[in-house]
Amino acid sequence: MAPVKLHDKTFDTYLSEEVIQEKIKELAAQINSDYADKKPLFIAILNGSFMFAADLFKHLTVDAEICFIKLASYKGMKSSGNVVTAIGLDQDLFGRDIIIVEDIVDTGKTLHNFLPKLEHQQPASLRIASLLHKPDATEFPLELHYVGFSIPNKFVVGYGLDYDGLGRNLKEIYQLA
Numbered sequence: 001m002a003p004v005k006l007h008d009k010t011f012d013t014y015l016s017e018e019v020i021q022e023k024i025k026e027l028a029a030q031i032n033s034d035y036a037d038k039k040p041l042f043i044a045i046l047n048g049s050f051m052f053a054a055d056l057f058k059h060l061t062v063d064a065e066i067c068f069i070k071l072a073s074y075k076g077m078k079s080s081g082n083v084v085t086a087i088g089l090d091q092d093l094f095g096r097d098i099i100i101v102e103d104i105v106d107t108g109k110t111l112h113n114f115l116p117k118l119e120h121q122q123p124a125s126l127r128i129a130s131l132l133h134k135p136d137a138t139e140f141p142l143e144l145h146y147v148g149f150s151i152p153n154k155f156v157v158g159y160g161l162d163y164d165g166l167g168r169n170l171k172e173i174y175q176l177a
């Protein structure tokens with residue numbers, strides 16, 4: 001695929017549509033096996049995860065539910081850490097098997113701040129499925145149960161991920177040239 005230009009930057013193809021879709025089938029097969037007798041609730045984090053969540057969900061054969069949430073983070077007046085609120089999380093998570101769906105885990109900060117909110121509701125289990133992971137960018141270590149691709153610490157776009165609003169519509173994933 002030819003490079004793409006978004007705003008002022010050029011991006012080269014990194015993961016093809018076929019490679020992404022194959023990997024998603026593998027992840028779904030693993031989840032189908034792990035949750036065979038369960039009814040997991042997927043919590044997809046907007047905006048970036050919308051394509052991954054949709055394609056992953058198509059390949060699930062277990063009874064599964066999905067909801068989409070948005071995270072807003074702000075500095076608490078007195079707390080030193082960031083406070084994360086989830087917009088659109090109206091399900092009761094008590095006793096549920098939860099799988100968080102993320103497009104990418106970079107520093108891990110977003111989920112590190114958000115997980116305690118979910119754990120507070122006492123789900124039966126809590127796992128993370130992320131299409132991409134940048135291990136070299138880790139600042140807040142997390143246990144990631146389902147990872148599509150571990151990638152270098154370079155900015156990527158496409159397949160839901162954006163550069164300043166653009167690039168989400170691309171079927172492939174591109175890396176900053």
Ligand code: IMP
Nearest residue numbers: 048105106107108109110155156161162
């Ligand atoms: P973290 O909190 O540092 O793990 O960052 C997670 C969020 O940062 C992701 O959900 C993305 O929205 C954004 N992000 C991190 N790296 C990239 C990238 O390479 N391209 C596009 N968005 C990114």
